[in-house]
Amino acid sequence: MSASLIFSQPILLAALALLPVFWWVLRALPPEPVLRSFPPLRLLRNLQDKTNSPQSIPLWLRLLRLLMVIAVILAASGPIWVPADKTNNDKPLLLIVDDGWASADNWPKIKAGVLAYIAQSEVSGQPVSLIFSTKTQPGNQKIEFSSPPKLRQKIKSSEPHPFAPDHGQTSKRLKDASTKVFADKDLQIVWFSDGNDYGQAKQLLLQLQEIGELQVLQASGERAIRITSLHSKTGGIEIDLTRRSANSVFSGRIFAEDQKNNILAGKDFVLAKDQRQVTVSIQLPLEVRNRIGAVRVQGIRSAAAVHLLDQSWVRPSIGVLAARSRNSDQPLLSERFYLEKALRPFAEISEINLDDDNEKLPQIMVWLDTGKLSQSAFARLSQYVEDGGFLIRFAGPLLAEHQDDLTPVALRTGGRLLGSALGWDQPQQLAEFSDDSPFFGLDSTALINVKKQVLAESVAGLSDHVWARLTDGTPLITSAKRGNGRIVLFHVTASADWSDLPLSGIFVQMLNRLLPMATKPMSEQTTDGKLTNALQLQMALGADGQLRLPDGNQDVLTIDEIAKPVSSSFPAGLWSNPQTSLARNVLDHLNLKPFPSVPASVQLRNLETTKPLQFAGWLLALAFILLILDNLAIMILAGKLPNWRNSDISKTAATLIVFTVIIGGQSLPVKAASFDPFAVIEQTRLAFVSTGNKEIDRLSAAGLTGLSRELYLRTTVEPAEPVAVDLERDDLSVISLLYWPLIEPVTLSEQAAAQINMYLKNGGMLVIDTQDGGLRAISAGGVDPALQALSMQIDIPAITKIPEDHVLTRAYYLINEFPGRYAGAPLWVEANRKGSSLDGVSSLIIGANDWAAAWAITKDGQEMAAVSGEIDSQRELSRRFGINLVMYVLAGNYKADQVHIPALLERLNQ
Amino acid sequence: MILAHNKTDNSQSFLQATELAKRFPALLSEARKISTNALHGAHGRRKRGNGETFWEFRHARAEDPASAIDWRRSAHSDALFVRETEWEASNTVYLWRDSSPEMNWRSQSYLPLKQDRAAVLLVALSLVLLRGSERCMVPGVSQKPGTGIGASERIAHEIITGTSTAKQLTQHSRQRQAHLVIASDFLEGEAVWKPRLDTIQQTGISVILLHISDPAEETFPFKGHTLFTSANGREKIDFGRAQLAQSAYVEQFFTARDQMRQLAHNNGWMFLQHRSDQNPAPVFLALAQSISNGHLS
Numbered sequence A: 001m002s003a004s005l006i007f008s009q010p011i012l013l014a015a016l017a018l019l020p021v022f023w024w025v026l027r028a029l030p031p032e033p034v035l036r037s038f039p040p041l042r043l044l045r046n047l048q049d050k051t052n053s054p055q056s057i058p059l060w061l062r063l064l065r066l067l068m069v070i071a072v073i074l075a076a077s078g079p080i081w082v083p084a085d086k087t088n089n090d091k092p093l094l095l096i097v098d099d100g101w102a103s104a105d106n107w108p109k110i111k112a113g114v115l116a117y118i119a120q121s122e123v124s125g126q127p128v129s130l131i132f133s134t135k136t137q138p139g140n141q142k143i144e145f146s147s148p149p150k151l152r153q154k155i156k157s158s159e160p161h162p163f164a165p166d167h168g169q170t171s172k173r174l175k176d177a178s179t180k181v182f183a184d185k186d187l188q189i190v191w192f193s194d195g196n197d198y199g200q201a202k203q204l205l206l207q208l209q210e211i212g213e214l215q216v217l218q219a220s221g222e223r224a225i226r227i228t229s230l231h232s233k234t235g236g237i238e239i240d241l242t243r244r245s246a247n248s249v250f251s252g253r254i255f256a257e258d259q260k261n262n263i264l265a266g267k268d269f270v271l272a273k274d275q276r277q278v279t280v281s282i283q284l285p286l287e288v289r290n291r292i293g294a295v296r297v298q299g300i301r302s303a304a305a306v307h308l309l310d311q312s313w314v315r316p317s318i319g320v321l322a323a324r325s326r327n328s329d330q331p332l333l334s335e336r337f338y339l340e341k342a343l344r345p346f347a348e349i350s351e352i353n354l355d356d357d358n359e360k361l362p363q364i365m366v367w368l369d370t371g372k373l374s375q376s377a378f379a380r381l382s383q384y385v386e387d388g389g390f391l392i393r394f395a396g397p398l399l400a401e402h403q404d405d406l407t408p409v410a411l412r413t414g415g416r417l418l419g420s421a422l423g424w425d426q427p428q429q430l431a432e433f434s435d436d437s438p439f440f441g442l443d444s445t446a447l448i449n450v451k452k453q454v455l456a457e458s459v460a461g462l463s464d465h466v467w468a469r470l471t472d473g474t475p476l477i478t479s480a481k482r483g484n485g486r487i488v489l490f491h492v493t494a495s496a497d498w499s500d501l502p503l504s505g506i507f508v509q510m511l512n513r514l515l516p517m518a519t520k521p522m523s524e525q526t527t528d529g530k531l532t533n534a535l536q537l538q539m540a541l542g543a544d545g546q547l548r549l550p551d552g553n554q555d556v557l558t559i560d561e562i563a564k565p566v567s568s569s570f571p572a573g574l575w576s577n578p579q580t581s582l583a584r585n586v587l588d589h590l591n592l593k594p595f596p597s598v599p600a601s602v603q604l605r606n607l608e609t610t611k612p613l614q615f616a617g618w619l620l621a622l623a624f625i626l627l628i629l630d631n632l633a634i635m636i637l638a639g640k641l642p643n644w645r646n647s648d649i650s651k652t653a654a655t656l657i658v659f660t661v662i663i664g665g666q667s668l669p670v671k672a673a674s675f676d677p678f679a680v681i682e683q684t685r686l687a688f689v690s691t692g693n694k695e696i697d698r699l700s701a702a703g704l705t706g707l708s709r710e711l712y713l714r715t716t717v718e719p720a721e722p723v724a725v726d727l728e729r730d731d732l733s734v735i736s737l738l739y740w741p742l743i744e745p746v747t748l749s750e751q752a753a754a755q756i757n758m759y760l761k762n763g764g765m766l767v768i769d770t771q772d773g774g775l776r777a778i779s780a781g782g783v784d785p786a787l788q789a790l791s792m793q794i795d796i797p798a799i800t801k802i803p804e805d806h807v808l809t810r811a812y813y814l815i816n817e818f819p820g821r822y823a824g825a826p827l828w829v830e831a832n833r834k835g836s837s838l839d840g841v842s843s844l845i846i847g848a849n850d851w852a853a854a855w856a857i858t859k860d861g862q863e864m865a866a867v868s869g870e871i872d873s874q875r876e877l878s879r880r881f882g883i884n885l886v887m888y889v890l891a892g893n894y895k896a897d898q899v900h901i902p903a904l905l906e907r908l909n910q
Numbered sequence B: 001m002i003l004a005h006n007k008t009d010n011s012q013s014f015l016q017a018t019e020l021a022k023r024f025p026a027l028l029s030e031a032r033k034i035s036t037n038a039l040h041g042a043h044g045r046r047k048r049g050n051g052e053t054f055w056e057f058r059h060a061r062a063e064d065p066a067s068a069i070d071w072r073r074s075a076h077s078d079a080l081f082v083r084e085t086e087w088e089a090s091n092t093v094y095l096w097r098d099s100s101p102e103m104n105w106r107s108q109s110y111l112p113l114k115q116d117r118a119a120v121l122l123v124a125l126s127l128v129l130l131r132g133s134e135r136c137m138v139p140g141v142s143q144k145p146g147t148g149i150g151a152s153e154r155i156a157h158e159i160i161t162g163t164s165t166a167k168q169l170t171q172h173s174r175q176r177q178a179h180l181v182i183a184s185d186f187l188e189g190e191a192v193w194k195p196r197l198d199t200i201q202q203t204g205i206s207v208i209l210l211h212i213s214d215p216a217e218e219t220f221p222f223k224g225h226t227l228f229t230s231a232n233g234r235e236k237i238d239f240g241r242a243q244l245a246q247s248a249y250v251e252q253f254f255t256a257r258d259q260m261r262q263l264a265h266n267n268g269w270m271f272l273q274h275r276s277d278q279n280p281a282p283v284f285l286a287l288a289q290s291i292s293n294g295h296l297s
Helices: A010-028 A041-051 A059-076 A101-124 A148-157 A167-180 A201-211 A335-343 A375-386 A397-401 A505-518 A522-528 A616-638 A648-667 A677-682 A694-714 A750-761 A775-779 A785-793 A851-855 A874-891 A894-909 B010-038 B114-131 B149-161 B166-172 B190-202 B215-219 B242-266 B280-295
Strands: A004-007 A034-037 A079-082 A093-097 A128-132 A187-193 A212-218 A225-233 A236-243 A250-258 A263-271 A277-283 A292-297 A306-308 A317-321 A348-352 A364-367 A390-394 A411-417 A452-456 A466-469 A475-482 A485-490 A536-541 A573-576 A581-584 A603-606 A685-689 A720-725 A737-741 A765-769 A799-801 A828-830 A844-847 B054-059 B081-085 B092-097 B135-137 B179-184 B206-213 B226-229 B236-239 B270-275
Touching: A004 A010, A004 A101, A010 A059, A041 B226, A041 B236, A041 B242, A059 A616, A079 A101, A093 A101, A101 A128, A101 A148, A101 A187, A128 A148, A128 A167, A167 A201, A187 A201, A201 A212, A225 A292, A225 A306, A236 A250, A236 A263, A236 A292, A250 A277, A263 A277, A317 A335, A335 A348, A335 A505, A364 A375, A364 A505, A375 A390, A375 A485, A390 A505, A397 A411, A452 A475, A485 A505, A677 A685, A677 A720, A685 A694, A694 A720, A694 A737, A694 A851, A694 A874, A737 A851, A737 A874, A750 A765, A765 A851, A765 A874, A775 A785, A851 A874, A874 A894, B010 B114, B010 B149, B092 B114, B092 B149, B114 B135, B114 B149, B114 B179, B114 B206, B114 B280, B135 B149, B166 B190, B179 B280, B190 B206, B190 B242, B206 B215, B206 B242, B206 B280, B215 B242, B236 B242, B242 B270, B270 B280
Parallel strands: A034 B226, A093 A128, A093 A187, A187 A212, A212 A603, A317 A348, A317 A364, A364 A390, A390 A485, A685 A720, A685 A737, A737 A765, A765 A844, B092 B135, B092 B179, B179 B206, B206 B270
Antiparallel strands: A004 A079, A225 A236, A236 A277, A250 A263, A250 A292, A292 A306, A411 A452, A466 A475, A475 A485, A536 A573, A573 A581, A799 A828, A828 A844, B054 B081, B226 B236
């Protein structure tokens, strides 16, 4: 068919018939009178009768209003412009829509496309049938031709589902229908495919081809990004992303969120042309990683672009075997205490009583030196390890005496004593970790002073099981697989009795390395049927990737269902029972294949290029513009238009223009010179860090300009105009004073951080001004967050509140306050006055008084910002401080020497 | 375009007075500007007498006390001279500003209110008069006449914020040999004003009528369907096409003004007219001149 104009609500066009009535009404209604106060009213009384026939609306205004009404009527009837395509609309139409999660991102387009086809068939009077390909409720499966309004309602109220389309079932439904509904009809079929093959796409394709002329519409797959897998690795997580097609570059961002949708971390990624897959790794401290609830690709509305994580993944639960502790009267010395201290931030720790059969064993069990277990408990623990459990064991006097076979290596009876009064050996330290040890890379230089340990029998193959050794080569930590599980043995106690290991940081690091080894997805753990309670849906994942409260139509999830893909009964989301939780994602267990190549007789077209144009909005916009014109016209007719020559409005406008010119003019002259190292060498120049925030940079430039002028007027320092410095790019080595307005945390590149460190070391001075009067520091509880962030990145020496006799207080003027715009915030200088290489001159000055604002002047020398007025002559004092600052930078501790003048004079006299 | 005060009850007039008081400094300074620019020392009795300004030297006579002799002048010649000063006797001038709601109006926001313009002219006049040692009074408002430049603030305040009715005007301006300046738009018409002026005329007081008008009142620049309301908002007149009424209205307006002028001239009084979009200086000059020359000598 050719391109055509279609109305989705054609009945409303009947309203056009009312236009003549409207025309007549417009004629009859006179314009509204203007209300005017007029004192000489008495004089008007006699004139009243002559002029009382009101003016009627002029013709052009009536036409304009008519046009406005026409535009509104047309807009309401929903016109759609359908571009020409090759389909015939003289056959019954069958529309198949994939409404799974993969369509969510393109749903509005699909809806519009379906509506356009419905409208098209309505015009040509052909029957239409619309079916969705996801597995639906049994009652809803009937395939039949229905009326366009009904179908319109159907598509408008439909939403994509958070599970995959079932093409097999669709195919079956079609087969049933083809004998009854479609019998001996030549169909035109349009399949709005989501571009994925869930197994039976080929079958459906062939079947459709048989019953009619098939056209497949697909959205482009550039944005169809899926999170295929996610796994943890040391120091972070790794996410594998795949997209359906790769014809163009895609750059996006991936976020890790916690359960409450707070963003924990993000990382940009780029998929190059022809690149379908990428692995993104996000560096995260373990504590943060544990809080991750979901990983999400930004801006993609699809359930596949979200990967939910359950508790079992992020926060391993650890069971500690309950025991009658010998040290229960001294809880701070018990082994349990050290263990909990080390593990509590990263794991849930619970006490497990093996004799209680109802107790579920977590992923990791820790067995402290509690002595022999009961027969049944021991058997249960052995079974647990065989079944894939992870057992961490600590040695101790009891283990040394009574061995059992739940150790990775055979042990010698009796402990080994080192460094005692009678012993030969010194307490032993850690040897370097070998590269096949999971601890490889940890710092082994920590002093752990092993005084006592249990020894492994030296048998062949012992070294395969050793993860950590002492310097004399004896094993400290050994490990072995046992069945599906693993046993790890620390050859010392978990308390500080035998070694200092539990006191050292490396103990925590070692345990942190162990925990991920034990964590496995819940589904794997539960395949052996250990999961006894069925799970209930807590939060459902929508097709658009948002978490919602479930609507209650879901069943409880039993073990058998876990290994199946998500469906309408068992949708994606967070499932839980009192013991555990389980995240189900739409891609889990789903065998996803690329869409099969279509036969030549089938048209495969891009959804975007067939998009029909709905221009109701444009018509409404036109009506709105006409409405504005109409109002203007009424004002003109009523004489209400202001007198532009001499009215307030023109004055206001003129004022505005003048103001703009002034402001604009003001912002220009105080622009700082761009950075040129030679210019800085030739003439003294003050410098400031360009923050990228225009307003702040402008004030910094103006502030240093003001300070430069004061210096010029009052001292022999005659600086040229200040320079803006880009920390990432410019060479700092030529700058003597660098003013840094630090109002928000900055992230420096390593190179920039190194340069600043070098700058500070080589005699530069950095003046950091948080410009908030110290408020952020107070609200953050002591330390300004921006400063804190900065101190992570550059070497900030120890600082102290400025001492009363600091040279800064007398470098030029005698001052004891350091105000800027504010006056109250303290000033911090380097604490060690003698220690630095700079002859005790502080290389760092930190304050919050917003000095730039107080110094700032315009081109005309006007002060730009008000000062708070907390102290008398605050502006003057702030300038004096500025001058002192520059003098301090340039002359160093020169003034400090003057304290010796009396002594020197005395000496001269002698 | 703006009309603020439509009602004339007490609270409304109190508000109005407050409003006026707010503008007092601005109006006072404007009046000062006009008074200094327009008339500087152009006022005196033109004869010798008690005063501060030098008038003439004359030869000393036998009855003159020695202390009266101006020794400095006398040293120039052999004769003795006495320094005479100009006579500066004071007279009372009543200043009345119409405070009816019609006066509180302007057709464009950049124009002054009629009452403001009237107040400015009267205050300027009072400044000149007080400087010239005359006495000034606002009928119905001032408790006692103001004398000397020290009273200028009070009189100015009374002119600007005082609300004196026409009745107070006729009752309080009763001193013979006094002068009365009436600043008003006289929109009530000759029929209303004639009895009032007749009452005043009987006291033999000499009167100056100062007619203040807004440009829109003279030109009637309105077009289209317009609903005119009175200053108090109670009366409304609807005009289908206001432009058709223009010429007839203008004629009426000038007739009414000429009637007032005629009324003044019949009594031998001055009639001055002023439009609020014009510079106030010329009319003030005329006002001041007519008081100092025509009436007070």
